Amino acid sequence: MTQLAKQLEEPRANAANQAEPALLQAQKLSMLYAPGKGFEDVNLSLYPGEVLAIVGESGSGKTTLLKTLSGRLAPQTGSISFQSDSNTAELYKISEAERRSLVRQHFGIVHQHPLDGLRPRVSAGGNIGERLMENGWRNYAEIRQQALTWLKAVEIDQSRIDDMPLTFSGGMQQRLQIARNLVTHPRLVFMDEPTGGLDVSVQARLLDLIRNLVTELQLAVVIVTHDLAVARLLAHRIMVMKQGQVVESGLTDRVLDDPSHPYTQLLVSSVLQQ
Ligand SMILES: Nc1ncnc2c1ncn2[C@@H]1O[C@H](COP(=O)(O)OP(=O)(O)OP(=O)(O)O)[C@@H](O)[C@H]1O
Numbered sequence: 001m002t003q004l005a006k007q008l009e010e011p012r013a014n015a016a017n018q019a020e021p022a023l024l025q026a027q028k029l030s031m032l033y034a035p036g037k038g039f040e041d042v043n044l045s046l047y048p049g050e051v052l053a054i055v056g057e058s059g060s061g062k063t064t065l066l067k068t069l070s071g072r073l074a075p076q077t078g079s080i081s082f083q084s085d086s087n088t089a090e091l092y093k094i095s096e097a098e099r100r101s102l103v104r105q106h107f108g109i110v111h112q113h114p115l116d117g118l119r120p121r122v123s124a125g126g127n128i129g130e131r132l133m134e135n136g137w138r139n140y141a142e143i144r145q146q147a148l149t150w151l152k153a154v155e156i157d158q159s160r161i162d163d164m165p166l167t168f169s170g171g172m173q174q175r176l177q178i179a180r181n182l183v184t185h186p187r188l189v190f191m192d193e194p195t196g197g198l199d200v201s202v203q204a205r206l207l208d209l210i211r212n213l214v215t216e217l218q219l220a221v222v223i224v225t226h227d228l229a230v231a232r233l234l235a236h237r238i239m240v241m242k243q244g245q246v247v248e249s250g251l252t253d254r255v256l257d258d259p260s261h262p263y264t265q266l267l268v269s270s271v272l273q274q
Pocket of ligand 1: 033037056057061064065
């Protein structure tokens with residue numbers, strides 16, 4: 001049995017806390033570059049500790065939706081509200097400076113290509129520490145200590161703290177990007193194909209790490225993936241997109257074991273045939 005197959009046999013750990021108010025709520029959200037290119041009429045609620053996977057074929061609008069949900073691309077219509085502490089902020093009604101500050105404080109964004117989310121000319125420790133400084137940390141010794149702690153948490157040898165990310169393997173770069181994002185304890189993390197482009201064994205290790213961190217830190221996550229095995233492993237709920245439309249959504253096991261939309265049935269059966 002492969003490592004990934006073994007992981008798939010283990011239950012997803014943390015349960016979403018739907019007794020609390022939704023962390024993120026999107027209503028009637030649309031952003032189309034051209035007809036069928038982007039996404040249309042998306043509604044979703046994400047609760048603390050919940051992992052939502054957005055799946056669908058290439059070009060179905062997953063990344064565009066993730067960018068909008070994470071405060072980086074204004075929608076043409078609709079609204080997104082984010083609940084932070086006791087405040088609710090409408091993501092695209094506040095000023096750009098307020099939105100940037102909210103994103104910096106409360107969101108993590110993990111890009112598919114790690115170098116898109118890292119500063120290549122800054123050391124590994126600097127990449128982690130920079131996020132703390134952006135959030136007001138000033139004590140160098142404490143920042144370095146946090147960097148060491150997080151290198152260990154993402155299974156990077158602490159002796160690499162002063163090395164540049166370009167000297168790391170792809171898997172290590174991705175783990176460093178995750179550390180840079182989680183060091184500030186965001187409530188919500190957006191991930192775009194975080195295991196894409198990595199070898200299968202590196203993928204399995206990274207998925208295991210992500211799953212453990214999500215559970216330990218009770219993170220809410222929106223993850224874009226075209227890989228149903230990744231969605232099965234990590235997500236409580238799945239949203240299936242086709243040509244910019246959400247064609248089906250629901251609990252992961254229900255959607256994957258008993259898909260109701262023909263497109264989801266096709267996706268699931270094509271994986272089974274591989
Ligand atoms: N900046 C842009 N300007 C114009 N069209 C765009 C832009 N970004 C994306 N698109 C188009 O919008 C559609 C949706 O793209 P998007 O990247 O959201 O899809 P995706 O589901 O994430 O695909 P993939 O899995 O290949 O990354 C595609 O047809 C894409 O070519």
